Amino acid sequence: MLVRNxxxxxxxxxxxxxxxxxxxxxxxxxxxVEDLDFFYGEVQVLFDxxxxxxxxxxxxxxxxxxxxxxxxxxxxxxxxxxIPGTRMSGKVxxxxxxxxxxxxxxxxxxxxxxxxxxxxxxxxxxxxxxVAYGLCVNGIKDKRLIRDVVEWSLQQAALWDEVRGKLDNSxxxxxxxxQQRLCIARALAIRPEVILMDEPASALDPVSTAKIEDLIGExxxxxxxxxxxxxMQQAARVSDYTAFFYEGKLIEAGQTKQIxxxxxxxxTEDYVTGRFG
Amino acid sequence: MSCMxxxxxxxxxxxxxxxxxxxxxxxxxxxGLTFAAVLIILLMLAIIMGNILVxxxxxxxxxxxxxxxxxxxxxxxxxxxIFGTVALVILMVIAVVPIGVFTAIYLQEYTSPTSWxxxxxxxxxxxxxxxxxxxxxxxxxxxxxxxxxxxIDTLFFPEEGxxxxxxxxIWASLTLALLxxxxxxxxxxxxxxTIPRELREGSYALGGTRLQTIWRIIIxxxxxxxxxxSILAVSRGAGEVAPIMFTGAAxxxxxxxxxxxxxxxxxxxxxxxxxxxxxxIEATKPILYGTVLVLLLLTFSLNSVAILIRSRMRRSRVGAx
Amino acid sequence: xxxxxxxxxxxWREFAGEKLISISAFTALLSILLIxxxxxxxxxxxxxxxxxxxxxxxDKMLCxxxxxxxxxxxxxxxxxxxxxxxxxxxxxxxxxKAALVAMxxxxxxxxxxxxxxxxxxxxxxGEIIKPAIETFAAIPSxxxxxxxxxxxxxxxxxVMGLTFRxxxxxxxxxxxxxxxxxxxxxxxxxxxSVPGSLRDAAIALGATPWQVSLTTVLPxxxxxxxxxxxxxxxxxxxETMIVLMASGNAAIISISVADSVRTFxxxxxxxxxxxxxxxxxxxVLFLIGLLxxxxxxxxxxxxxxxxxxxxxxxxxxxx
Numbered sequence: 034m035l036v037r038n039x040x041x042x043x044x045x046x047x048x049x050x051x052x053x054x055x056x057x058x059x060x061x062x063x064x065x066v067e068d069l070d071f072f073y074g075e076v077q078v079l080f081d082x083x084x085x086x087x088x089x090x091x092x093x094x095x096x097x098x099x100x101x102x103x104x105x106x107x108x109x110x111x112x113x114x115x116i117p118g119t120r121m122s123g124k125v126x127x128x129x130x131x132x133x134x135x136x137x138x139x140x141x142x143x144x145x146x147x148x149x150x151x152x153x154x155x156x157x158x159x160x161x162x163x164v165a166y167g168l169c170v171n172g173i174k175d176k177r178l179i180r181d182v183v184e185w186s187l188q189q190a191a192l193w194d195e196v197r198g199k200l201d202n203s204x205x206x207x208x209x210x211x212q213q214r215l216c217i218a219r220a221l222a223i224r225p226e227v228i229l230m231d232e233p234a235s236a237l238d239p240v241s242t243a244k245i246e247d248l249i250g251e252x253x254x255x256x257x258x259x260x261x262x263x264x265m266q267q268a269a270r271v272s273d274y275t276a277f278f279y280e281g282k283l284i285e286a287g288q289t290k291q292i293x294x295x296x297x298x299x300x301t302e303d304y305v306t307g308r309f310g
Numbered sequence: 311m312s313c314m315x316x317x318x319x320x321x322x323x324x325x326x327x328x329x330x331x332x333x334x335x336x337x338x339x340x341x342g343l344t345f346a347a348v349l350i351i352l353l354m355l356a357i358i359m360g361n362i363l364v365x366x367x368x369x370x371x372x373x374x375x376x377x378x379x380x381x382x383x384x385x386x387x388x389x390x391x392i393f394g395t396v397a398l399v400i401l402m403v404i405a406v407v408p409i410g411v412f413t414a415i416y417l418q419e420y421t422s423p424t425s426w427x428x429x430x431x432x433x434x435x436x437x438x439x440x441x442x443x444x445x446x447x448x449x450x451x452x453x454x455x456x457x458x459x460x461x462i463d464t465l466f467f468p469e470e471g472x473x474x475x476x477x478x479x480i481w482a483s484l485t486l487a488l489l490x491x492x493x494x495x496x497x498x499x500x501x502x503x504t505i506p507r508e509l510r511e512g513s514y515a516l517g518g519t520r521l522q523t524i525w526r527i528i529i530x531x532x533x534x535x536x537x538x539x540s541i542l543a544v545s546r547g548a549g550e551v552a553p554i555m556f557t558g559a560a561x562x563x564x565x566x567x568x569x570x571x572x573x574x575x576x577x578x579x580x581x582x583x584x585x586x587x588x589x590x591i592e593a594t595k596p597i598l599y600g601t602v603l604v605l606l607l608l609t610f611s612l613n614s615v616a617i618l619i620r621s622r623m624r625r626s627r628v629g630a631x
Numbered sequence: 632x633x634x635x636x637x638x639x640x641x642x643w644r645e646f647a648g649e650k651l652i653s654i655s656a657f658t659a660l661l662s663i664l665l666i667x668x669x670x671x672x673x674x675x676x677x678x679x680x681x682x683x684x685x686x687x688x689x690d691k692m693l694c695x696x697x698x699x700x701x702x703x704x705x706x707x708x709x710x711x712x713x714x715x716x717x718x719x720x721x722x723x724x725x726x727x728k729a730a731l732v733a734m735x736x737x738x739x740x741x742x743x744x745x746x747x748x749x750x751x752x753x754x755x756x757g758e759i760i761k762p763a764i765e766t767f768a769a770i771p772s773x774x775x776x777x778x779x780x781x782x783x784x785x786x787x788x789x790v791m792g793l794t795f796r797x798x799x800x801x802x803x804x805x806x807x808x809x810x811x812x813x814x815x816x817x818x819x820x821x822x823x824s825v826p827g828s829l830r831d832a833a834i835a836l837g838a839t840p841w842q843v844s845l846t847t848v849l850p851x852x853x854x855x856x857x858x859x860x861x862x863x864x865x866x867x868x869x870e871t872m873i874v875l876m877a878s879g880n881a882a883i884i885s886i887s888v889a890d891s892v893r894t895f896x897x898x899x900x901x902x903x904x905x906x907x908x909x910x911x912x913x914x915v916l917f918l919i920g921l922l923x924x925x926x927x928x929x930x931x932x933x934x935x936x937x938x939x940x941x942x943x944x945x946x947x948x949x950x
Contacts, residue, residue, distance in 0.1 A: 141837065172333075223329070348760055351744055438662055444899050452669040492659070551771075
């Protein structure tokens with residue numbers, strides 16, 4: 034994993050642990066962020082972030098509230114553009130293409146980089162229609178295909194067994210944890226390559242949280258996942274890589290094991306050992 | 311365990327046919343259609359305003375505003391109608407503002423929003439706002455004139471002809487007061503909601519009673535909202551014709567109303583009469599347009615003032631947070 | 632330090648003030664009840680008074696009548712003729728015709744403008760649309776009636792080559808102008824109260840802004856839009872001055888919008904001034920008023936319930 038040093042743009046620091054990480058050297062990257070600055074109006078909230086996101090791995094973004102990790106997450110699928118009065122500079126590459134320049138339609142990026150939100154937000158529609166929504170807005174009309182994909186997505190989100198036979202019920206009839214898994218199924222239905230998760234379990238009870246974490250463990254085999262969390266145990270449990278944000282800056286990034294056991298920076302150590310946050 | 315199941319599902323991913331997304335349209339049709347609706351509304355507004363402005367501009371003069379009609383409405387001015395309208399809405403405000411403000415205070419300060427009295431009163435307010443204005447006219451006739459006025463007459467003036475049991479400015483203004491009551495309540499409530507709890511608690515903590523708190527802290531704070539509501543009520547009341555047709559408005563009077571049980575002339579009613587009952591519409595047209603313009607200017611200037619106060623109030627609320 | 636001596640507060644004044652406030656609060660409730668009671672009171676004799684029943688029984692008001700021996704039976708409203716005729720059917724058809732034209736005109740405009748204002752308008756455009764709609768709402772109905780009578784009617788007659796200058800279409804369009812602001816305001820309010828999290832969800836699934844509006848916001852706000860339309864209809868049925876001035880007021884039975892119509896509200900307005908206090912005609916007019924009152928009461932209550940439920944549902948979701 035690469036982190037560009039804040040003060041010196043030329044020197045690229047490799048924080049990947051060479052021998053003990055157990056990673057194949059041929060690991061590919063999926064997304065690359067370079068020199069990202071972000072502003073709300075005149076206030077700068079992200080400072081010169083550079084980060085590499087590995088293919089089919091889970092990358093956790095940690096840091097105290099207000100450190101910019103959620104804002105950063107939203108720059109990865111251009112969701113930040115839906116907030117008026119914001120502006121950014123820098124590059125975000127998806128498979129080598131700049132998502133801010135090489136795509137005419139921002140919505141087409143979001144079909145490749147899906148997102149799950151902190152608060153489960155099902156549409157006031159049936160369970161089926163919730164999952165089918167992404168297909169419909171992206172021009173899929175084949176009813177049979179839609180049915181297949183809905184079933185497949187619900188299976189992938191480990192929700193199928195609980196909702197089969199009541200797909201026409203309103204999504205609001207589901208419990209909080211089920212609603213969140215529905216939102217994950219909905220995101221999976223458009224078959225994204227990357228899934229962004231913004232504290233997906235923070236509003237859930239421990240049992241539902243465990244289910245979501247299991248699910249992430251399954252999904253990592255197929256998808257590149259970026260997850261924001263301020264639960265450090267969760268980050269340690271589910272992620273392969275961890276990036277620590279503080280006051281809008283990326284302080285340190287690397288393999289999760291290394292960040293939690295042998296952090297390079299004092300700030301990181303203070304945070305992961307619970308001295309602030 | 312479901313874990314096993316999940317794994318089979320995950321490995322079955324390849325079995326799902328690939329999705330081919332189509333590029334999306336740019337939404338020209340929905341954008342265009344809804345924008346057309348906006349354009350038509352703006353256009354209609356412009357046409358109506360332009361027509362009345364052009365038609366009425368030439369008529370309005372100092373003479374027109376200060377003289378009574380002459381030669382069966384074909385000449386002269388509209389002073390008695392302006393006077394009657396102003397007198398009508400002043401009486402209406404005196405009746406409606408205290409009641410409206412007290413109701414709003416009761417709803418916001420005295421009861422919980424979920425109690426059944428609050429709900430019932432709210433339902434009543436919403437429905438009062440939707441009762442057709444002609445039904446208010448019927449009510450004014452049946453209740454104020456026949457029941458209240460007639461009652462006073464049988465009790466105190468049994469010898470004379472109708473004294474209070476006849477169309478009069480007091481009955482018209484009370485009818486209008488009921489019609490505009492929801493406007494005052496809603497506006498005052500909005501203002502009350504913006505007053506922070508701490509202010510109330512501060513007063514209570516210093517030993518103020520609830521009434522003292524309301525009188526010295528809450529009402530002064532809510533004054534812009536009360537003012538807005540009153541102005542909107544005046545603007546609404548000044549334009550209503552149906553409720554006053556049978557409760558006090560007169561076609562033509564040689565004198566100005568001086569007592570509460572006098573009839574009166576009113577701008578809106580004047581317009582209706584001139585537009586529909588005039589034997590020579592071409593001759594009255596300039597006067598007619600002039601009267602419409604006066605009424606429009608009156609209601610619009612009142613509304614603009616109300617909107618201005620309200621937007622200031624909202625801005626100061628945002629600033630305070 | 633001097634000892635402060637507080638005056639004990641006047642219990643009586645406190646009590647009187649509080650009572651004044653709570654009594655005032657029930658004025659609105661009392662008014663609604665009184666309106667019902669007093670309009671109902673004047674309508675009752677139709678059902679009980681034998682003399683009145685002679686001309687205005689339910690049968691005579693609702694069914695076809697053979698007014699003159701040997702002539703064709705029909706429905707007519709001619710309260711002042713030698714044989715008074717009180718059939719409500721022509722008025723009912725007239726009211727419905729004018730209101731339906733108004734809805735046809737106002738729904739696309741009101742809902743369309745609300746969608747544009749809530750979903751597509753730039754901030755600058757929004758600053759033009761909202762005050763324009765408020766201005767529209769502030770135009771007194773007598774002024775709209777005047778405009779329809781003097782300008783719109785002649786325009787429509789020339790463009791469409793109509794026989795009658797004052798007709799259902801003319802009144803309906805003017806009526807539509809009066810209810811556009813109601814539909815717009817309620818619909819726009821419903822759409823803007825759709826929580827941002829729903830919009831985010833749709834955007835994250837690759838929906839474009841207009842798809843978000845049409846497939847997410849619009850369906851979620853649909854009950855509110857429907858309520859706006861229903862409230863608008865209630866207003867169209869009850870509105871008086873516009874139809875009184877612009878419809879021509881002929882109580883005839885026809886389905887053509889090019890014919891003149893007489894509505895319930897306009898009938899009351901036009902005839903109440905001339906009736907003899909207490910005779911059959913007087914009571915029939917109050918019966919019509921009662922029908923209008925009950926109709927709008929039901930419509931408003933229904934719209935109110937739908938809107939409250941919608942707000943609760945949408946707001947419950949954001950927390």
